[in-house]
Amino acid sequence: MPQVLSAKERSLFQTVVRNYEDKQYKKGIKAADQILKKNAKHGDTLAMKALIMNSQGKTEEAFALAKVALQCDMKSHVCWHVYGLLWRAVKNFEEAIKAYKFALRLEPESAQIQRDLALLQIQMRDYQGYIVSRKSMLQSRSHIRQNWTALAVAHHLNGELAEAEGVLTTYEETLKNPPSKTDFENSEAVMYKNSLIAEQGDYQKALDHLESAGKHNLDRLAILELRATYLTKLGKKEEATKAYRALIERNSEYKKYYDGLVEAMAIDAADHKALKAVYDEYAEKYPRNDAARRLPLDFLDGDDFRETADKYIHRMLDKGVPSTFANLKHLYSSSFKRETLPSLVQQYINSGKSEANEEPKRNGDTSKGASSAYYFLAQHYSYYLSRDLDKALEYIEKAIDLEPQSVDFHMTKARIWKHYGDSHKASEIMEQARTLDNRDRHINTKAAKYQLRNNENEAAIKTMGMFTRAETVGGPLADLHDMQCVWFLTEDGQSYARQGKVGLALKRFMSIYNIFDVWQEDQFDFHSFSLRKGQIRAYVDMIRWEDKLREHPFYTRAALSAVDLYLKLHDKPLANGTNGAADGDEDASERKKAAKKARKEAQKAEREALARKNEPNKATKEGDSDPKKKDDDPDGAKLAATTEPMTDAMKFLTPLLQFSPNSIDAQIAGFEVYIRRKKYLLALRCLLAASALDNEHSKVHSQTIRFKLALDKDLATLPPKVAEIIKSEFTLLPESVSLTQFNNDYLSKYEDCARRTLSGLSARKLLAHDLAPSTDADVVKVLKIDNVAMEEAVEGLELLQSWKSGALEAFRKAAAAKWPNATVFAASS
Incomplete structure (x- = not known):
């Protein structure tokens, strides 16, 4: 039976709760201990003490005490709620949900428990459970708009668009007085409802709703854009044309508006004359406009293209616009345009126009035309579709002679040397470019990137340190971790991998994995924040973005690099488990020294771990629930010394295969891992997926042969059902052709x-x-x-x-x- 507290002790218990909420943990512990002196088995007090201890960083002790609290009072919703909070703190959301549900059965009316449960359900994408929780919360507090909106969002994310719209409509019908026109929450709710109607495909209803409810909406730009879209989809050409023209009046540089206008006017894509007339109209109307002059180059061809491109290039080079080539390189997919553009620039140089343009001079210089033209040609010959590095270097030198202080020109020179394959020279020149403008963060990061490509890790850290916080404990690298600078960590890891410093490389890739975990977890606070602030459309977009988070190229690049390292560790384990080249030819004495050093580091780590266990982490100050933890593996020696590299590789590989199934590199990496683990069905699945993406890929060919060889070797040991499935699904090899003949045919075909x-x-x-x-x-x-x-x-x-x-x-x-x-x-x- 649970112990009953006296009135004085009940008051003291409330003090414990307030101390916890105010982060006055020492006072909370003291008050809890006062209660427990007389009521040693009071479950709620034990639970609150456990919660406070967890906030102080004493996680293990907190769990142990929470279990004691449950033993003392299994029917206390407070004990179960606290138990759920402890599981949530260690990111075990499944166990936390179980504890919350048990607490809710004991106390169905608890708004706090219901809210905590709902937040975890949306975090775990349990949409059905989230709908149930939100309905319950709405029934108990139907006067709060957030509860209505949250239920609509729950239905929406579960694919029930009509139900979501109905919830919002029901709430609107309960309002006695119309909301203020300046009510931001109502404004967003109206736009959210409109998006629900549009997602159902009823554009006429969406347009009518926009014209009525959205008439005075605060998001005027969204209203104009949606109205133009709906009118176009409904075939109301004149109104749609007028709507898009109004948008272009607001922003004449936005390509999407021009595309919408052309679609609304129903101009045939082959009618280049009519299309160009649209753009010419705005080019004449807005003399400084760039989009109206550049976009026609996408569809024009022949002499029309040459004439329009000539005018555009002259205009841009006269002004000395550095991004001229970047604006036009997408046209290089056409061989005609790829040949025409540099010839026009060469004509510009030969005509003498570059030496006497009429544009205002910059910084007192005589002319920017010549240097800009040389810069364009240097970029042209450096580009992979038109590469001639000798010519590129010749032109960039001419440009630098005219403008020796140009950061852009030196950056391009460094890029040319990178394409030559001389990473040292490229890094050296990029560093020269950086010194031309020490306040430019972009050139600073470029210089650091090139230093990493040249394996100058310490120099890159020093370079980045010019823009990091000087007071950060741990120096620039620690600040880059705190700032989640993924590109630097990726480049740093790949640099260490090239040098054979496996531990440090894995350390960087693991940091990136953890950063993506943080991004995944960071959405937790927004589940309540976005609803409270009424930012519903942005919230739904965030949820959808989070669902595809691991598709991000940053994660893919780091994960593939990590998997590759683990594959090498599996095939050839390091001799000593420390950083350095994984080369079996190193001296025995060196191996012995390294092994001795590794043992000492391991013993030191064990002693530190024991000390931490005996004296748990303490907050640096009252209320600090996130004390700085010491890194017990700064060089990644423990990561490199793994005895199960394929298991570790799966940590990176699983999200790749789950969220990037159309990445052939991910499927190829999956095959490499599974074939080593002798998971033949999974290896075959990856092989078939890669083959479906690109049957002619070089890796698909070699992996097909390797799979057949491995299968022939281990077929007898496979379960009959597995062997039968593999035999029926593995059809990449002709039955009548030997592997040798199959490979010879491939070599002949692709010689x-x-x-x-x-x-x-x-x-x-x-x-x-x-x-x-x-x-x-x-x-x-x-x-x-x-x-x-x-x-x-x-x-x-x-x-x-x-x-x-x-x-x-x-x-x-x-x-x-x-x-x-x-x-x-x-x-x-």
């Missing part, structure tokens, strides 16, 4: 493609070890293939390195002769 040839040669190495010398020689011959790219040559170099081939130096010399500036082919010292 002009370096990457596919390398894949075929890699497969040949597996199939015929006796042909190893000739296979190695054929890898060297890949360099003679027309249009072989430097990136493909690097793959060939890495392939020979993995084989420890005797042809490695011959390949390196041939590649160095073909790309003399590329540092990757330089002889190793």
Whole structure:
């Protein structure tokens, strides 16, 4: 039976609750201990004490005490609620939901428990449960608009659009007086309801609602944009045209408005004359407008394109606009436009126009036309679709001669050297560009990025430190972690991976994984905040964005790099588990020293862990619930010393396969992990998915052969049902053709493609070890293939390195002769 408190102790218990809410944890503990002196088994007090201890960082002790509280009073909703809060604090939302539901059965009228449960349900995307919780909250407090809106959102996210609209309509019918025109919450609710109507496809109803309820809405731009969209979809061309013209009057640089106007006017895409007339009208109306002059270049061709492009380029070069090439490079998908644009720039230079333009001069310089023209041509010849690096370097040098203080010109010069493959020279020149403007954050980050590409990690940290907070404990790197600077952590990790410093590389990639976890968890506070502030449309957009969070290229890049490292650790574990090259040729004495150092670090970490256990973390000041934790693995030695690299790889791989199923790189990585784990069904699923995305991909070919070889080896050990499924689904190989013949046919078919040839040669190495010398020689011959790219040559170099081939130096010399500036082919010292 639960102990009953006296009136004085009940008052003291309320003091404990207030102390917790006010973050006065020491006072709360003291008050709780006073109660427990006389009532040692009072469950609610024990639970509150556990909650306070958890806020002080004593998580293990808090859980132990919370379990004691439950043993003392299993029927206390406070004990179960606190137990749920503790699970929520450690991110175990499933267990927290169970505890909340138990607490709610004991105290169905508790608004606090109901709210906490609802927040976790939406966090976990339990939409059905969220609807039930929101209905219950609405029934108990139907006078609060937030409860109505939240129920509508619950139905909306569950795909029940009509029900969501009905909830909002019901609330509107309960209002006795119309809301104020300046009521922001009502304004957003009206627009949200309109979006629900539109999502159902009833554009006439959405338009009518917009004209009536949204007439005086605070978001005027959204009203104008939606009205134009609805009118277009309803085929009301004249009204839609007028609506889009009104939008262009507001913002004449927005491409979407021009596209909408053209669609509303029902102009045929092939009628270039009519299309150009639309843009010419606004180019004449707004003399400084860029969009109306640039957009016609997308659809014009032939002489019309040449004439319009000539005028546009002259205008931009006269003004010395640095982004001229960036504005036009999307046109390079057309070979005609790719050849025409540089010829027009060359004509501009030859005509002498560049030396005597009539535009106002900048910074007292004589002319920007010539330098801008040279800059354009340098970017043109540096671009991958029109690459001629010698010419690019020639033109950028001319531009720099005219404007030696231009940051943009030096940046492009550095980029040209990057394309040459000389990362050292590129980093050096980018650093020169940075010194031209020490206050520019963009060039600062570019310089750091190039330093990382050249494996200058410490220099990059120092460069970034110019724009980080000086007072941050741990220096610039700690601040970059705090600021969640994902690009830097990714580049830093990949740099360490190239250097063979596996621990530090994994450390960076794990940091990125944790940052995405934080972004996932950060939405928690917005579930209540957005409803409280009435920002419903932004909230729904955030929920949908969070659902696709792991599709982000930043995560994909880091995850694939981490998986690749774990694959290498599986194939060739580090000799000592520490940072450094994973090379079996290092001296025995060096290995012994490294192993001794690793043991000492492990023993030190154990001692520190024991000390923390005996003396748990204390907050630095009263109310500080997030004390700074010491990093017990600063160099990633523990990560690199993993005994289960494939299990660790799954942590990164699972979100990739779940949220980026159309990424062929993710499927290829999935196959590599599953084939090593002997999960043949899962490996086959990844292989079939990759094949469906690109059947001719080089990796698909080699993985098909490897899968067949692995299957033949282990088929007898597989369960009959699994073997039967694999046999029926694995149809990538013709039954009547041997693997050798299949591979030879592939090599013959793609003899002009370096990457596919390398894949075929890699497969040949597996199939015929006796042909190893000739296979190695054929890898060297890949360099003679027309249009072989430097990136493909690097793959060939890495392939020979993995084989420890005797042809490695011959390949390196041939590649160095073909790309003399590329540092990757330089002889190793």
